[in-house]
Every structure is written in structure tokens, then in C-alpha cells.
Amino acid sequence: MEIVKPLTQYLAALLLAPLLPGIINRVKAFFAGRRGQPVLQLYYDLYKLLQKAPVYSRTTTWVFRAGPVIGLAAILTSLAVLPFAGRPSFLAFDGDFIFLLYLLGLARFATVLAALDTGSAFEGMGASREMQFAVFAEPAFFLGLAALARVTGQTSLAGMFGVLTGDLWRTAAPVLALLTASFFIVLLAENSRVPADDPNTHLELTMIHEVMVLDHSGPELAYILYGAALKLWFFGALIACMVLPRHSGSWAGDTGLFLLAMAGVAAAVGVVESVIARLRLIKVPYMLITAFAFSTLALIFQMGR
Amino acid sequence: MLLVLLSIILLLASSALALFFSREPSRAQDAGAYGAVAASALGLWAAVRTLAAGSAETLSLPWSVPLGSLSFCLDPLSALFLVPVFLLTGLAAVYGVGYLRSYAGSKPLGLAWAAFNTLTAAMVLVFTAANAVLFLLGWELMAAASFLLVLFEHDKAQSRKAGFIYLAAGGAGALLLMAAFALLGAGSPLLDFASFRTPSGTAASAIFLLALGGFGLKAGFIPLHVWLPEAHPAAPSHVSAVMSGVMIKTGIYGLIRVLVFLGPWQEWWGWTLLAAGCVSCVLGALFALAQHELKRVLAYSSIENIGIILAAVGLGMVGAAHNADRLAALAFAGALLHVFNHSLFKGLLFMGAGAVLHGAGTAELDALGGLAKKMPRTALLFIAGAASACALPPFNGFAGEFLVYLGAFKGISSYPAVALAGVLAGLSLAVAGALAAAAFARAAGAAFLGEPRTERAAAAHPPDGLMLFSMYALGALCLAVCAAAPLLLVPLVSAVGAGFGGGFGAAAALEVPGPLVYISAGALLLAAVAAIAAVKRRSMFPAARTADVPTWDCGYAAPTARMQYGASSFAQPLTDFFQPVLRKLGQYPVIAEYFPGKASFSTEAQAVVYNAVYAPAAARIRDLAYRFSWLQHGRLQIYIMYIVVTLLGLLLWKL
Numbered sequence: 001m002e003i004v005k006p007l008t009q010y011l012a013a014l015l016l017a018p019l020l021p022g023i024i025n026r027v028k029a030f031f032a033g034r035r036g037q038p039v040l041q042l043y044y045d046l047y048k049l050l051q052k053a054p055v056y057s058r059t060t061t062w063v064f065r066a067g068p069v070i071g072l073a074a075i076l077t078s079l080a081v082l083p084f085a086g087r088p089s090f091l092a093f094d095g096d097f098i099f100l101l102y103l104l105g106l107a108r109f110a111t112v113l114a115a116l117d118t119g120s121a122f123e124g125m126g127a128s129r130e131m132q133f134a135v136f137a138e139p140a141f142f143l144g145l146a147a148l149a150r151v152t153g154q155t156s157l158a159g160m161f162g163v164l165t166g167d168l169w170r171t172a173a174p175v176l177a178l179l180t181a182s183f184f185i186v187l188l189a190e191n192s193r194v195p196a197d198d199p200n201t202h203l204e205l206t207m208i209h210e211v212m213v214l215d216h217s218g219p220e221l222a223y224i225l226y227g228a229a230l231k232l233w234f235f236g237a238l239i240a241c242m243v244l245p246r247h248s249g250s251w252a253g254d255t256g257l258f259l260l261a262m263a264g265v266a267a268a269v270g271v272v273e274s275v276i277a278r279l280r281l282i283k284v285p286y287m288l289i290t291a292f293a294f295s296t297l298a299l300i301f302q303m304g305r
Numbered sequence: 306m307l308l309v310l311l312s313i314i315l316l317l318a319s320s321a322l323a324l325f326f327s328r329e330p331s332r333a334q335d336a337g338a339y340g341a342v343a344a345s346a347l348g349l350w351a352a353v354r355t356l357a358a359g360s361a362e363t364l365s366l367p368w369s370v371p372l373g374s375l376s377f378c379l380d381p382l383s384a385l386f387l388v389p390v391f392l393l394t395g396l397a398a399v400y401g402v403g404y405l406r407s408y409a410g411s412k413p414l415g416l417a418w419a420a421f422n423t424l425t426a427a428m429v430l431v432f433t434a435a436n437a438v439l440f441l442l443g444w445e446l447m448a449a450a451s452f453l454l455v456l457f458e459h460d461k462a463q464s465r466k467a468g469f470i471y472l473a474a475g476g477a478g479a480l481l482l483m484a485a486f487a488l489l490g491a492g493s494p495l496l497d498f499a500s501f502r503t504p505s506g507t508a509a510s511a512i513f514l515l516a517l518g519g520f521g522l523k524a525g526f527i528p529l530h531v532w533l534p535e536a537h538p539a540a541p542s543h544v545s546a547v548m549s550g551v552m553i554k555t556g557i558y559g560l561i562r563v564l565v566f567l568g569p570w571q572e573w574w575g576w577t578l579l580a581a582g583c584v585s586c587v588l589g590a591l592f593a594l595a596q597h598e599l600k601r602v603l604a605y606s607s608i609e610n611i612g613i614i615l616a617a618v619g620l621g622m623v624g625a626a627h628n629a630d631r632l633a634a635l636a637f638a639g640a641l642l643h644v645f646n647h648s649l650f651k652g653l654l655f656m657g658a659g660a661v662l663h664g665a666g667t668a669e670l671d672a673l674g675g676l677a678k679k680m681p682r683t684a685l686l687f688i689a690g691a692a693s694a695c696a697l698p699p700f701n702g703f704a705g706e707f708l709v710y711l712g713a714f715k716g717i718s719s720y721p722a723v724a725l726a727g728v729l730a731g732l733s734l735a736v737a738g739a740l741a742a743a744a745f746a747r748a749a750g751a752a753f754l755g756e757p758r759t760e761r762a763a764a765a766h767p768p769d770g771l772m773l774f775s776m777y778a779l780g781a782l783c784l785a786v787c788a789a790a791p792l793l794l795v796p797l798v799s800a801v802g803a804g805f806g807g808g809f810g811a812a813a814a815l816e817v818p819g820p821l822v823y824i825s826a827g828a829l830l831l832a833a834v835a836a837i838a839a840v841k842r843r844s845m846f847p848a849a850r851t852a853d854v855p856t857w858d859c860g861y862a863a864p865t866a867r868m869q870y871g872a873s874s875f876a877q878p879l880t881d882f883f884q885p886v887l888r889k890l891g892q893y894p895v896i897a898e899y900f901p902g903k904a905s906f907s908t909e910a911q912a913v914v915y916n917a918v919y920a921p922a923a924a925r926i927r928d929l930a931y932r933f934s935w936l937q938h939g940r941l942q943i944y945i946m947y948i949v950v951t952l953l954g955l956l957l958w959k960l
Binding site for chain 1: 412558674677678682683684685688692695696698703707710714715717718720721724729731732735738739740746747749750751753754755756820823824827830831834835837838839842843845853854855856857858859864866868869870874875876877878879882
């Protein structure tokens with residue numbers, strides 16, 4: 001019955017992912033001295049959106065409608081490969097993280113084309129910036145994974161996180177800390193959080209991701225919001241696996257600890273959003289280049305070790 | 306083997322027939338296209354059979370040409386390069402019938418078809434020749450035929466310039482190759498590939514550099530690429546597809562062949578190829594992002610893909626120098642798979658661009674827009690091709706790059722030198738991939754999505770059935786290659802063995818099966834999940850009402866086509882960031898008053914390498930040539946005298 005555990009893990013990711021934005025919002029509300037939205041707000045939103053009829057602009061074509069579907073499908077597929085609590089999911093193979101990287105690319109490509117299909121200057125602007133930041137974020141992420149492969153001597157994510165134990169943190173702490181920092185910056189940028197983007201400002205020209213989906217409505221918007229939550233889960237899980245090397249041998253214990261770490265990552269995002277202002281748009285590449293530098297340094301440290 | 310020769314003969318015969326019918330365009334079209342398709346079917350059968358069997362067939366006949374012999378060899382490496390040749394030329398011929406129809410009467414279609422089929426025959430000859438003289442004959446025939454096709458629209462100044470640069474590049478490349486073959490065959494009576502002896506270290510390095518220059522000029526990696534972005538867009542679109550999809554691969558093929566003749570590789574050769582490949586793939590993608598014309602975007606993307614192939618070969622050679630055979634096998638298999646994949650998706654993309662040019666009369670990105678409504682099928686196929694070119698699963702571009710990445714990661718946990726090569730190759734692929742995604746999202750978005758920017762774009766008409774048929778076939782292949790990747794195992798392994806040496810073939814047989822299975826598993830999983838998501842979406846609102854509303858645009862009620870993001874504005878953040886490399890020229894309005902009047906701006910993508918290196922060098926050569934202008938009198942008698950004196954001199958030297 002080895003299929004049950006991966007299935008449970010996958011379903012847990014699908015069901016719990018919309019909690020993460022809720023946790024972030026509650027942390028931000030706490031810092032601002034407000035009560036904030038319910039933690040389950042995104043679930044309510046998704047339910048409501050799924051009931052609504054969509055509206056399509058006469059400019060749009062099938063590309064606009066296909067964008068959210070392909071975007072969600074790509075991220076759902078990537079979660080079937082991503083390890084959960086350091087344990088393999090349905091698919092784990094040599095180089096699986098490259099597949100994941102390109103699945104994220106597919107989701108981005110579909111979203112950007114859907115945005116351009118509206119013929120709107122706002123959405124074109126968002127699409128252009130999304131592609132610009134990807135050019136800086138992807139190499140940082142890639143090099144980070146390369147360093148991780150070198151540290152662990154493994155070429156699949158499940159393999160890497162399988163050997164990432166407390167011992168490795170004791171011997172290679174600087175490398176792993178740099179990598180965690182780099183992944184966290186990539187998480188902030190890829191999930192359009194402060195300081196790269198601001199998920200709260202729906203009408204400002206500085207926005208990137210939100211402005212790309214301005215015209216989507218009803219079930220398509222639900223697909224997009226759910227996809228965004230899953231993507232946050234994806235990057236959160238990477239960081240949780242980094243900072244939480246497996247200790248106990250029991251599946252339940254590991255899973256519980258992993259879920260706690262995920263909540264911790266979400267809380268950290270909330271703290272960052274509360275204490276840092278959004279960067280000026282032209283400074284965002286510098287932040288991503290910082291992540292790139294962290295990854296490179298980690299790789300150099302590891303080569304010299 | 307005989308089938309391949311038969312297809313060459315068929316191609317040349319149909320060329321002659323097309324030329325014969327040059328007064329009657331429709332008959333010339335028939336003669337050319339039927340010949341091309343029949344030859345494709347024959348050749349494809351032979352090539353696929355060789356790949357499946359994994360064995361080589363040779364044929365050798367005496368030939369009266371000095372140093373030459375009619376030696377042919379069809380081994381799995383040749384066959385792997387021949388399959389895309391036959392696939393793409395056959396489909397391009399079908400496409401060409403539809404595409405060239407509108408030129409009937411205004412252009413010599415008979416000549417165009419003759420040149421097209423001769424080009425195909427010459428490529429087949431290059432891929433099967435086992436004698437240097439025969440090889441160079443095919444090589445020059447290929448250059449001449451494609452030169453004629455580049456000049457198809459010779460009434461345009463840009464085409465003439467492209468033709469001239471192409472001719473110069475082809476000539477220079479052939480000279481270098483002759484020198485390389487002369488060194489390789491020194492001391493043997495015939496320049497047969499089988500009779501080449503392994504040269505010594507220094508000679509081998511010299512031959513390597515000559516071959517790199519000669520074949521590199523055809524393959525078009527940076528900095529030898531200057532002819533490519535000029536010539537490929539100038540040719541008719543089905544010819545651009547063939548030139549970009551398969552003709553430039555003759556350079557890769559030749560390089561691989563020569564590497565085997567050279568015996569034990571030196572490590573710095575691998576580093577040289579790796580460096581050239583990394584630079585080409587990153588800069589190719591970056592330059593593609595800055596272009597304003599659809600076919601030029603595609604031409605620069607070809608440079609990017611040649612860079613990926615070259616980087617993979619270089620990575621493999623560095624690995625081989627450190628006895629990392631498994632890494633090398635993965636990199637070589639990835640390179641060869643990408644050769645095949647690139648021909649499919651680049652063929653599809655050029656045909657899509659041709660449909661745009663055919664339907665809207667222009668391929669300038671800033672004059673297009675909204676074509677997805679006028680030509681929905683072309684839009685679908687172009688976007689599929691674009692996704693392939695960005696290596697996005699479940700399309701075929703991903704499969705080859707995945708093997709290269711895997712090789713790179715095998716290297717990363719190895720010795721420091723190999724690790725450095727792995728990091729360089731993988732990082733370049735990642736950067737190039739992100740840039741290519743931006744370039745293709747921009748190209749597809751500006752051409753097909755949003756509102757039409759000009760009246761011409763608004764009045765565009767869809768391509769005809771023949772053109773669509775070819776594009777559908779290529780699009781289906783793009784999907785099939787990734788989904789059925791394990792089927793490619795036998796061809797890949799035997800081609801790696803035939804091209805790089807049996808040891809790598811054996812290593813590939815161990816390393817490649819797993820990744821191919823996972824590529825197809827991943828692609829099928831993705832397709833299944835997407836299908837579920839789409840069905841679920843459809844089931845929620847089976848008859849979604851499409852209200853007749855404008856784009857919401859934050860409540861702005863009167864958006865116009867001019868307000869949408871164009872190709873220049875989409876690329877601007879990135880092109881500004883990389884301005885030190887791109888050096889684009891621009892004129893931007895300066896707003897000094899409170900109520901500014903009309904303003905305009907323009908940007909122009911420069912041919913950076915051409916302007917910085919080649920144009921000054923060409924000017925220097927021209928100045929030098931002027932000093933010898935006293936030799937040129939324009940009198941026939943004096944030229945005859947030159948010929949006689951030269952012949953006499955040669956005679957005396959030989960005596």
C-alpha cells in the first residue's frame with residue numbers, strides 16, 4: 001500500500017495550500033494592529049468565484065481561456081513531483097527539478113500569453129515585467145539547485161532532501177544557509193510578494209502578477225488564485241525541506257513537523273511584508289541578482305570544501 | 306543506400322523538369338513538389354531503416370575526378386541527420402506549393418523549385434558522402450542553390466545585401482574546409498574518409514580550428530553568425546524553414562565527423578566548443594528578443610539553438626577528457642536529439658511566420674496583432690512551436706535539453722573542471738531558456754494576440770490547406786516526440802555510437818533510457834492533468850456567455866489598439882538592461898512642456914557583431930583590393946592571358 005502515502009501527501013498539499021495566504025494575511029494584520037481576514041478567506045473566495053459566470057472581452061480568443069487552465073495544470077503536475085517532507089511523491093527521477101523548473105516556465109508562458117491576449121496596456125506591462133524578472137530569477141534558482149546537487153551528491157529532489165540531515169547542516173552550514181536565503185528571495189519574487197511586488201494594490205502600475213490577471217473572472221480567476229496558492233506551497237515546501245532535515249523515522253511525525261515548518265515559512269513571508277517596503281521596480285532585478293550571488297557563493301564554498 | 310541515391314537522382318531530375326517548365330508556373334510547381342515529396346518518402350524509408358538496424362551501409366565507385374571517389378556511407382549518424390532533412394523538405398515542398406502560388410507570374414517559380422530540390426539533393430549528398438571531394442561538391446552545391454533562393458526577392462535591396470554576405474561567408478567557409486581536408490588527407494591517394502590517418506597533436510589542433518571555422522560559418526554560431534539573420538529571413542518562408550531547420554545542421558554534422566578523424570581529443574577543444582556554444586545560446590536568445598521582424602526573431606533563435614547543441618558537444622568532450630563517459634554520452638545524446646527537435650519546431654515556426662507574411666503582407670511585429678482571430682489554426686500551431694522552442698514540456702524542445710541538463714548535473718558532482726563545465730553549460734541553458742521564453746512570448750503576443758495594429762493586420766487572410774497540412778504535421782510531431790520519447794532510444798544510442806565512438810554508444814545505452822522514459826511520463830502526466838483541468842473548467846459553465854464587452858482595463862472605456870503593449874515596449878525592460886551588449890539605437894521624445902504635442906519614438910536593433918567586427922574588416926579588405934585594381938582592365942583579351950599564364954605556370958610546376 002505504498003501508493004497511499006504519496007496520495008495522502010498530494011491531497012494534503014492540494015487541500016492545505018490555500019491556507020498559506022491566509023496565514024500571511026493574519027501575520028500582516030497582527031503587525032498592523034488589525035484583526036484581519038479569516039484564515040480560510042481564500043477558500044471562501046474560491047468557492048464564490050466558482051459559482052460566478054465569467055465575462056470575456058471581445059478582444060480575447062481561446063488563448064485567454066486556455067491560460068489559467070494550462071497554468072493550473074502545470075503547477076498541479078509539479079506538485080506530483082515535488083517531495084513532501086523530504087519524501088518522494090508520485091514521480092521522482094534524476095533531474096526532476098529541471099522538469100519542475102520548466103513546468104513553472106510553462107505556467108508563466110501561458111499566463112503571459114493570456115495577458116497579452118486582452119490587448120490592454122496594463123496587462124501587457126505586467127506580462128513584460130513578469131518575463132523580465134524570470135530572466136533573473138531562473139538562473140538564481142538553477143544555480144541554487146546546482147549547489148544543492150553538489151552538496152548532497154544527488155540529482156533528484158527526493159534524493160537531495162533525503163540526505164539533507166542535521167549532520168550535513170553541521171558540516172556545510174554556510175552553504176545551506178546561503179541556499180536557503182537564495183531560495184527565499186526567489187520565493188518572494190516568483191510569488192509576487194513584497195518587496196518584488198505587492199499583492200494588495202490592484203490598481204497600481206507597479207504591479208506585476210496581479211495586473212496580468214485583471215481581466216480574468218469567475219472560474220478562471222479561481223483557477224489562477226488557486227494556482228498561485230499552490231505555487232506558494234511549492235516554494236514553501238522547498239524551503240521547509242531545506243531547513244527541516246528529517247529527524248524522526250515516522251511518517252506522521254515528519255509530516256506534522258513539515259506542516260509546522262510550512263506555516264513558519266508563511267509567517268516569515270508575512271513578517272517580511274510587514275517590515276519591508278516594496279522596492280522600486282528597477283531595483284527588483286538587483287534583489288534577484290543578490291539571490292544569484294548567494295547561489296554562486298554557495299557553489300564556490302562547496303567547491304572549496 | 307540505393308534508395309538514398311535514388312532520392313538524390315529523383316531530386317535532381319525533378320529540378321531539371323521544374324526548370325524545363327519555367328514558363329508554366331503551375332507545372333513547375335507540380336514537378337518540383339511531387340519530386341520532393343517522392344524523394345522524401347524514399348529517403349525517409351532508407352534513413353529510418355538504418356536507424357532501426359543501427360548498422361552502416363557503404364557504396365564506393367571509382368570517379369575520374371582527381372583525389373575523388375564516389376564513396377557513400379549511410380551510418381546511423383548520417384541517418385539521424387537525414388531523417389529531418391527528408392521530413393522537413395517533403396513538408397516544406399507541400400507548404401511551398403501553397404506559399405508560392407501568389408508569386409506565379411511575378412517570380413521564376415521553375416528556378417525556385419529547381420534550386421529547392423537541388424538544395425535538398427546537395428544536403429543529402431553532404432550527409433552521405435564518404436570522400437572529401439564529393440563532400441565539398443555537395444557543400445558548394447548546397448551553398449549555390451541556397452544562394453539563389455536567398456535572392457528570390459532580388460528586387461529588395463535587403464535581399465541583395467543578404468545574398469552578398471551569404472556568398473562571402475559560404476566562400477570563406479569552403480576555403481577553410483578545403484585546407485582542413487587537405488591536411489587530413491595528406492599522404493593518401495584518395496581523399497576518402499576511410500583513408501584519413503590520425504594526425505599528430507599540433508596538426509590535429511590546426512585541423513580542429515580550420516574545421517571549427519569552416520563548419521562554424523555554416524552552423525552560424527556567434528561570432529560566425531552574421532550571414533544567418535540576413536539570409537534566412539530573405540528566402541521564401543518554406544526555404545527559411547529548411548535552411549534554419551536542417552541546412553545549418555550540416556555544420557554540426559561536419560564538425561562531429563571531423564572530431565572522429567582527429568583521434569584523441571584535447572581538452573581545450575571541448576572548452577572552445579563549450580564557450581562558443583554558451584555565448585551563442587545566451588546572445589542568440591538576447592538578440593532574438595530585440596528584433597522587430599518575426600523571421601529575424603526566428604533566425605536569431607536558430608543561433609541560440611545551434612549554441613545549445615554546440616555547448617552540449619563541448620560539455621561532452623570536456624567530460625570525455627576526464628573519463629566521465631556517462632556524462633559525455635548524455636551530453637552527446639542530448640545534442641543529437643536537439644538537432645532533430647530543432648528542425649521540427651523551427652520548421653513549424655518559419656512556416657507559421659510565412660503564413661503571417663502571406664496573410665498580412667508583412668512580418669513586422671509592430672504592424673501586426675490580433676491575427677489569432679483571422680487565422681486561429683496558425684496561431685495555435687505557432688504558439689505550440691514557440692512553446693517547443695522555449696523547451697516547455699510537453700513539447701519536443703524539452704527532451705533534448707533535458708538530456709543536456711542531466712549531463713551537466715552529472716558533471717556538477719564530479720571533478721572541479723568537469724563541474725565548472727557542467728555549471729557553465731547548465732547556467733547558459735537556463736539563462737537562454739528564460740530569454741527565449743521572453744522573446745517568443747513577445748513575438749507570439751505581438752503578432753497573434755490583442756487587437757490588430759494596422760489595417761493590413763486587420764484584413765489578414767488564413768493560409769490555404771496545403772500550408773496548414775504541413776504545419777499540422779510538424780506540430781503533431783513536436784508533441785509526439787516528447788510523449789513517445791522512449792522510441793527514440795535505439796536511434797539515439799546507435800547515432801551516438803556511430804558519431805562519437807562505440808564507448809559513448811555503450812554508455813548512452815546505459816544512461817539515456819531512464820531519462821527518456823521519465824520525459825514521456827512527465828509529458829503524459831502533464832497532458833492528463835491539463836485535460837482534467839480543462840474538462841472540469843468546461844463542465845462548470847458548459848455554455849459560457851460571451852458578453853459583447855471591451856477589455857476591462859481598470860474601467861477605461863475607450864481603449865484603442867495603439868494603447869496596447871507592442872513588441873518594443875514588451876522587450877524594453879530587458880533590452881534596456883542589456884543595452885551594453887545590444888547597443889540598440891533609439892530616438893525617444895523629450896517632454897519639456899506641460900501640454901506636449903505629437904511625439905514619436907523609434908528603436909532599431911543593430912547587428913552588433915557585424916557592425917563592430919565584420920564591417921570594418923570588410924572595408925579594410927576592400928581598400929586592400931583597390932590597390933590591385935590595376936590588374937582589372939575589363940578587357941577580355943587580358944583575362945584570357947591571365948588564364949593562359951596561370952595554366953602554363955601550373956603545367957611547368959607539375960613537370
